[in-house]
Amino acid sequence: MSEKNISMAVIRRLPKYHRYLGDLLDKDIQRISSKELSEIIGFTASQIRQDLNNFGGFGQQGYGYNVEALHQEIGKILGLDKVYNAIVIGAGNLGQAISNYAGFKKAGFEIKALFDVNPRMIGIKMRDFEILDSEEAEDFVRKNNIDIAIVCIPKKGAQEIVDRLIGAGIKGVWNFAPIDLQVPKHIVVENVNLTESLYTLSYLMKDNE
Amino acid sequence: MSEKNISMAVIRRLPKYHRYLGDLLDKDIQRISSKELSEIIGFTASQIRQDLNNFGGFGQQGYGYNVEALHQEIGKILGLDKVYNAIVIGAGNLGQAISNYAGFKKAGFEIKALFDVNPRMIGIKMRDFEILDSEEAEDFVRKNNIDIAIVCIPKKGAQEIVDRLIGAGIKGVWNFAPIDLQVPKHIVVENVNLTESLYTLSYLMKDNE
Numbered sequence: 281m282s283e284k285n286i287s288m289a290v291i292r293r294l295p296k297y298h299r300y301l302g303d304l305l306d307k308d309i310q311r312i313s314s315k316e317l318s319e320i321i322g323f324t325a326s327q328i329r330q331d332l333n334n335f336g337g338f339g340q341q342g343y344g345y346n347v348e349a350l351h352q353e354i355g356k357i358l359g360l361d362k363v364y365n366a367i368v369i370g371a372g373n374l375g376q377a378i379s380n381y382a383g384f385k386k387a388g389f390e391i392k393a394l395f396d397v398n399p400r401m402i403g404i405k406m407r408d409f410e411i412l413d414s415e416e417a418e419d420f421v422r423k424n425n426i427d428i429a430i431v432c433i434p435k436k437g438a439q440e441i442v443d444r445l446i447g448a449g450i451k452g453v454w455n456f457a458p459i460d461l462q463v464p465k466h467i468v469v470e471n472v473n474l475t476e477s478l479y480t481l482s483y484l485m486k487d488n489e
Numbered sequence: 490m491s492e493k494n495i496s497m498a499v500i501r502r503l504p505k506y507h508r509y510l511g512d513l514l515d516k517d518i519q520r521i522s523s524k525e526l527s528e529i530i531g532f533t534a535s536q537i538r539q540d541l542n543n544f545g546g547f548g549q550q551g552y553g554y555n556v557e558a559l560h561q562e563i564g565k566i567l568g569l570d571k572v573y574n575a576i577v578i579g580a581g582n583l584g585q586a587i588s589n590y591a592g593f594k595k596a597g598f599e600i601k602a603l604f605d606v607n608p609r610m611i612g613i614k615m616r617d618f619e620i621l622d623s624e625e626a627e628d629f630v631r632k633n634n635i636d637i638a639i640v641c642i643p644k645k646g647a648q649e650i651v652d653r654l655i656g657a658g659i660k661g662v663w664n665f666a667p668i669d670l671q672v673p674k675h676i677v678v679e680n681v682n683l684t685e686s687l688y689t690l691s692y693l694m695k696d697n698e
Contacts, residue, residue: 295688299667322669358688359695373586380582383667383684387691427694452694454687458508458592460531468697470690474681475592478663479504479567481679482596485636485661486568488677 286334293331294354296321301351313344363388364427364452367420369441371396371404371411374456375432379406392424414441421448430454431461495543502540503563505530510560522553572597573661574634578650579641580605580613580620583665587639588615601633623650630657637661644668 300321304312314332318325332350335357355361366389368375379394395414396402404411412420420426429445431438431453438457445453452468455461458475509530513521523541527534541559544566564570575598577584588603604623605611613620621629629635638654640647640662647666654662661677664670667684 291692292685292689294692295682295685298688299684357692359691360688362691362695364691364694373582373589377582377586381683383687387684387687389687389691428690451697452690454690466697468690468693470686470693472681472683472686473504474590475508475596476501476504477679477681478592478596478598479507479569480501481637481661481663481677482568482571482573482598483500483503483566484677484679485573486571488660488675 290331290334293323294358297328297331298351298354298358298360301347301354304347305351310347311344312347317345360386360388363390365389365425366391366428366430366454367417367426368394368430368432369414369417369445370432371398371401372432375430376406378430378432378456379409389428391430392426393420395420417441418444418448421445421450426450428452428454430456432456435459499540499543502532503567506537506540507560507563507567507569510556510563513556514560519556520553521556526554569595569597572599573636574598575600575637575639575663576626576629576635577603577639577641578623578626578654580607580610581641584639584641585615587641587665588618598637600639601635602629604629626650627653627657630654630659635659637663639663639665640670641665 300317314325314328317328321328323331332345335353366384368379368391371379371394375394375396379391384391391409393409394406394411395417396411397414401411402413421429427450429442429450429452431442433441435458438455438459439461442453442455442461442463446463446467451466453461453463453470455469455471456474458473460471461469463469509526523534523537526537530537532540541554544562575593577588577600580588580603584603584605588600593600600618602618603615603620604626605620606623610620611622630638635657636659638651638659638661640651642650644667647664647668648670651662651664651670651672655672655676660675662670662672662679664678664680665683667682669680670678672678
């Protein structure tokens, strides 16, 4: 089955399906109808059937979905069975939080090193790796087949280091810096913009008064 | 002018306008056309005119937009001129990163305390406040007019503490726990789901191979 031409809106719903199906598995629930799934996830049953049809017929009329098979298949579609090597740029609070985040391994991301420009941070040993000098990041990317850079530094300097790391061979960026990175077409960027989320919360609070 | 019935899609674009207009101000640029703005932000000029028309006529034919006035007005629409009191639940790496995040004050959020259940964390002094016992959170909310709880704990326990804090009077939640919180209608929730973002990155990387 082809996964091409699936809209990003559908793709962005898949992690949620994956999470809820995982919860069902934890409760030993083996099969579920689109109607029951709808009550848990909050999407309509018709939306669920339409979403999952994009990837081939998972459901069976009168039986519903096999929870384990669907969970596994969505995991494969999301690429969770693949392993990517990652580095974190910026060893501040956020960089350290991200580096210690257990969710990574589950998603198939292996963090190989954490980089900083601050001489007082460089050399500090973390659980699985130590903090290295940002100057060495390109070299590290080349020698260790790093696929992804996780950018946890302020706006200033973010574009420059990303340019350098792309030159060294990374293929994707998980970007926490509040900047729209300019990258070549073959480079994947996923942004987490905390300020935009916070401003949205501010709007909703105000609107709610 | 009424701000009601503005779609969330428009609202979610406003922080981006605000950020780019702020960058222009930093460069002392006083006026800009929708076409120029389009080249910087990446939305079409027609989208920009349509978005900004929602909030009244900011632009002037043949003049373009007054950058400072527009920046200020969008800030007001986003409620950045209002001040809300916030607490952070969970003093792990993420909770500490969030607590030290300078973007808060700019958005009008004042963090008043950080809470944890771990006896070894309780009592530790941070820059502006100390880590308190989660058991005291409800009391603290009541006594200090706390508006918002920032939830930085794992899924387990998140719903329960949010229920308690809503009972104590909070009106909004900035939620980092990977769970869809169940809240009464008058409570605002803004989610930051790092796992969903990471899974999307995983998909995009796989799709890019």
